[in-house]
Amino acid sequence: MITDLHHTTLFVSDIDRSIDFYRDVLGLELVSRSDAWGGTYLGKVCGMPDTDMRLNIALIGVGPKGKIFELIEVLQPLGEPTDVSSRGRGIARIGFEVDDIDSAVAKLKERGVTFLSDVITVAVEEGQHYSDGKAVKFLDPDGIVLELQQPPVPGRVT
Incomplete structure (x- = not known):
């Protein structure tokens, strides 16, 4: 039935600012952009029949296998949709794989990115999820x- 992950969407408040961040700061590829x-x-597919729904949308490419995620700025109807929630559910984050996390962090700090912690090595028993992998989060x-x-082995999901 399901054969692959097609895309993920991030709802943003300013498409230009977000494109600048993902393309220029993170170094990802702007695959395409469509305005309005x-x-x-x-509107129909989003459960709002008879609504002329308009978006600014940008496709951002990640990695050599053509994976993408969408940046969407909703133009109309205003206020729709949003994933903002205080429930602690929904999309929590997007993780990007890097070959050298310390080098990537240093480069992003030079570009003004602030991290939520230092790089952490996941210290769990061997064979458990992400054993000996390194991670750091930012906004x-x-x-x-x-x-x-x-990851301890490039490209390997544990």
Whole structure:
């Protein structure tokens, strides 16, 4: 039935600012951008029949396998949709794999990124989730939590 993960979406408040951050600060690829994209079909698929839903949307590419995530700024209807919640549920963060986490952190600090901690080595028993991997978290301009991860074996999910 499900064969792959197609994309993830981040709702942002300013598409230009977010593109600048993800492309220029993090060094990711701007694959495409569409402004005032949508129509009544988008309203329908989002459960709002007869609504002319309009978005600014940017596709951001990550890695050599063509994986993407979307940045979406909702233009209309105003206030829709949002993932802001105090419940502690929903998307918690996006993790990006790096080869050299210390070098990546140093480069991003030079570009003005503030991290939530120092780089942490995950000290759990061998074979458990992320054993001996390294991680650190930071925020994008909208306060979305992002994470750099350096797994003990590149490309291996544990």
